[in-house]
Amino acid sequence: MSFLSVKFIILIAVLLILLHFIRNKTAERVILLAASYLFYACFDLTMLVVLICLSVFTWICGYMINKVQKNKNTKTARVICLSCIAVQTCILMFFKFAGLFPMPVGLSFYMLQAISFLADNYRGNLSEFPSLLDSLVYIGFFPQIVSGPIVKAKDFIPQLNMRKKLDTERLSYGIQLFMLGAFMKLVMADRLAVSVDSVYSAPLAYSGLSLFFASIGYSLQLLFDFAGYSNMAIGVAWLLGYDLGKNFNLPYLASDPSDFWRRWHISLSTWLREYVYIPLGGSRKGKIRTYINIFLTMLVSGLWHGSTLNFLIWGALHGLWQVLHRALKNMRTSSSANETGTVRKCISVILSFLMVNFLWIPFRAASLSDTLIIISRIITLQPGISYFYVYTFIFGTVLLIVQLIAVHRNNGNDPFKPLPLNKMYGKVLFCCFLIAIAMFAYFGNGAFIYAKF
Amino acid sequence: MQTFRRFIKQIFSWGIALAISLFIMNLVSFTFYDPCQELVRQQGSTTGFLLPGSHGVYGMEGYCIANIDENGYVNRDLPLADSYYIVAGASHTEGLFLPLRLRYSDILNSMLGSDNELRVYNIGRSGNFFSIVLQHLDGILGEFPDADGIIIETDTLTYDTKALYDSQTQTGYDPSETASSIYAGLTDRQRFSMQIKQYLPLMRELHKQILTYESISQEDSPSDILDPDFWAQEYAGGYSDALDSLMAFIRSKTDKQIIILYHPAVSIEDDGSMKLMSNGAEPYYREICAKYDIDFVDMSKPYMEAYRKNHTVPYGFFNTTMGAGHTNRAAHRMMAEELYKVISVKHD
Numbered sequence: 020m021s022f023l024s025v026k027f028i029i030l031i032a033v034l035l036i037l038l039h040f041i042r043n044k045t046a047e048r049v050i051l052l053a054a055s056y057l058f059y060a061c062f063d064l065t066m067l068v069v070l071i072c073l074s075v076f077t078w079i080c081g082y083m084i085n086k087v088q089k090n091k092n093t094k095t096a097r098v099i100c101l102s103c104i105a106v107q108t109c110i111l112m113f114f115k116f117a118g119l120f121p122m123p124v125g126l127s128f129y130m131l132q133a134i135s136f137l138a139d140n141y142r143g144n145l146s147e148f149p150s151l152l153d154s155l156v157y158i159g160f161f162p163q164i165v166s167g168p169i170v171k172a173k174d175f176i177p178q179l180n181m182r183k184k185l186d187t188e189r190l191s192y193g194i195q196l197f198m199l200g201a202f203m204k205l206v207m208a209d210r211l212a213v214s215v216d217s218v219y220s221a222p223l224a225y226s227g228l229s230l231f232f233a234s235i236g237y238s239l240q241l242l243f244d245f246a247g248y249s250n251m252a253i254g255v256a257w258l259l260g261y262d263l264g265k266n267f268n269l270p271y272l273a274s275d276p277s278d279f280w281r282r283w284h285i286s287l288s289t290w291l292r293e294y295v296y297i298p299l300g301g302s303r304k305g306k307i308r309t310y311i312n313i314f315l316t317m318l319v320s321g322l323w324h325g326s327t328l329n330f331l332i333w334g335a336l337h338g339l340w341q342v343l344h345r346a347l348k349n350m351r352t353s354s355s356a357n358e359t360g361t362v363r364k365c366i367s368v369i370l371s372f373l374m375v376n377f378l379w380i381p382f383r384a385a386s387l388s389d390t391l392i393i394i395s396r397i398i399t400l401q402p403g404i405s406y407f408y409v410y411t412f413i414f415g416t417v418l419l420i421v422q423l424i425a426v427h428r429n430n431g432n433d434p435f436k437p438l439p440l441n442k443m444y445g446k447v448l449f450c451c452f453l454i455a456i457a458m459f460a461y462f463g464n465g466a467f468i469y470a471k472f
Numbered sequence: 473m474q475t476f477r478r479f480i481k482q483i484f485s486w487g488i489a490l491a492i493s494l495f496i497m498n499l500v501s502f503t504f505y506d507p508c509q510e511l512v513r514q515q516g517s518t519t520g521f522l523l524p525g526s527h528g529v530y531g532m533e534g535y536c537i538a539n540i541d542e543n544g545y546v547n548r549d550l551p552l553a554d555s556y557y558i559v560a561g562a563s564h565t566e567g568l569f570l571p572l573r574l575r576y577s578d579i580l581n582s583m584l585g586s587d588n589e590l591r592v593y594n595i596g597r598s599g600n601f602f603s604i605v606l607q608h609l610d611g612i613l614g615e616f617p618d619a620d621g622i623i624i625e626t627d628t629l630t631y632d633t634k635a636l637y638d639s640q641t642q643t644g645y646d647p648s649e650t651a652s653s654i655y656a657g658l659t660d661r662q663r664f665s666m667q668i669k670q671y672l673p674l675m676r677e678l679h680k681q682i683l684t685y686e687s688i689s690q691e692d693s694p695s696d697i698l699d700p701d702f703w704a705q706e707y708a709g710g711y712s713d714a715l716d717s718l719m720a721f722i723r724s725k726t727d728k729q730i731i732i733l734y735h736p737a738v739s740i741e742d743d744g745s746m747k748l749m750s751n752g753a754e755p756y757y758r759e760i761c762a763k764y765d766i767d768f769v770d771m772s773k774p775y776m777e778a779y780r781k782n783h784t785v786p787y788g789f790f791n792t793t794m795g796a797g798h799t800n801r802a803a804h805r806m807m808a809e810e811l812y813k814v815i816s817v818k819h820d
Contacts, residue, residue: 217795221742221743223742224741224783402783405783409791443485443489450489451497454494454674458500458501462685
């Protein structure tokens, strides 16, 4: 069941009506869980078993940790926690790398939530140990199960007890966020995919300049696809009364690698920081160790994204870039004062974008040899088919305008504000936006890129 | 009562907002997708006309503003020359993706030294594929008796033995069935419907989107029209006789110059080469066309040569993908050049 299907709209409508009339908290959770499993079963009924087993296993592990901790046996709790996380990681690795079974939909995402459940429980970040029902709802919550955002247990589970009721304001915000996501996915990302897919499928045929242009097209496609999905997921969760946080904040406005990861896939970045980087020692154990930790964290990120060498290289290069940037920054701050003029900032943003864009090439290319072909053809400006997709220009310009507005009005942060639907112009713009989605949607490319990770 | 009043007020204001936004987006549609109205006919040189004197905007693939002449075909508003060629074919010939003057028929017109009159008259109509054009041969000859020659465009030769025989069945010609007479014969309801469509391109755009959405939901079984086994069987059977019969039939209809313009589809391969999508029927056409003094213009070689030299791809636009879809301006230029060679040889 796709977010962009009539079935899904019906599911949400029925769910909202049921939740509106139900006052009992347990009944609310049962309905949410039933809806989540129904949603998941539409993808793959057999893999629902994996989801349920893993959720129950996680809860049992958490229960054991909690029990041991109550007896003040911290060491044993730590061993149990680490063992359980190791088992979860092995399950993820098994599906990801062994290739014996098809990867269950969203496993990479809900596994991280399961790990978060154990870690937060072990660290005492949860005020009380959640019930089995709560943990099942948390791990299987349908708006974000396929492609995130990855919500930490300490951020989500407390919300189950204080679900916000649906009012006009919440309805308006949720629907508009969902529509924005649908626009980004159907109109922008899927249209860009047409060009990107054709160029990346035969890189030897295209000129170096066309390949570079296609790489920009992919940078935009990936952003609109994933941020579009995230907006839809956050919008649906918002309608249901939950806050999943923000997952994107104009990432191509980043001025350095750290800034980029604060803006791109925020939920994964914060997850990695909290459950990988900090446990490794973070920046508390000296410069060299900090660099190693940064590099290892990015390597984990690469591995999480995929099992091919390309993803590992992508993660490693991101790690290297971060380390180099951190080292240069350390040198600069110790030698001279940091100048941050507008021109300098602009140059940093452009260079960062070019670097991110360059690093998306191994992320998208079918193989390592394709990656090398594309990069070498771009660098040597090889002749070939000249192809400059019009929609890359159009959507790139749209993004640029949004970014300029963000810089001008919102300190470089996402300037999205819901339309005032109590005013006539708000209603007109809302309807125009809805019609524009129907008019310009590109059909034929339904899958979300991040769903395959 | 208060709540009910508020509810009615909300419904009313949303209704107004929807009406305003439909109006705005309809205006947007005029610049993006505003296709011409079609008038269907039973007999004649094509399956239908476009509304004479109208314009259409096509921005889905390439971009063009089409001009419909007084006869219901896509042409510039210029008088027909005393000596002229007819160009028939499907969407590639109609050229609703390129501005007028960039289509092969218009370029050929200029090459033949005429800019103030039409020495090449385009009657291309979307969906009028090779076999359909042949079924309208009597119609073309009846509607344009003074033409010096006929150019029939096709992007495929995948017509099997049965299709080759079926192409000889003529739809006939009725001189009274003109674009203006069909329009005059429409009922008030039909005219009203046309007016609505003309002023509400948004509705047509949305309808097209719904059809696209429905078509992707249905899983079609893939059919390989280039299946080598199928064509090997065809060629081993009565294919040559059927093609011979068809060409003899065409030649029997007229002694004018007849040109079959064949431009195969292509695909861009993983290794960076361009491949022609052919079922291998070219040699049969070449041989049998020559037998009946029919010119067979095969674009295979020029296409491959252009790709080898300049990486020029004959299909696709910057708002679609390269190597797929309709012929672009480079292909139209090449086709015009090849046609010019054949026509000038005949005239010399």
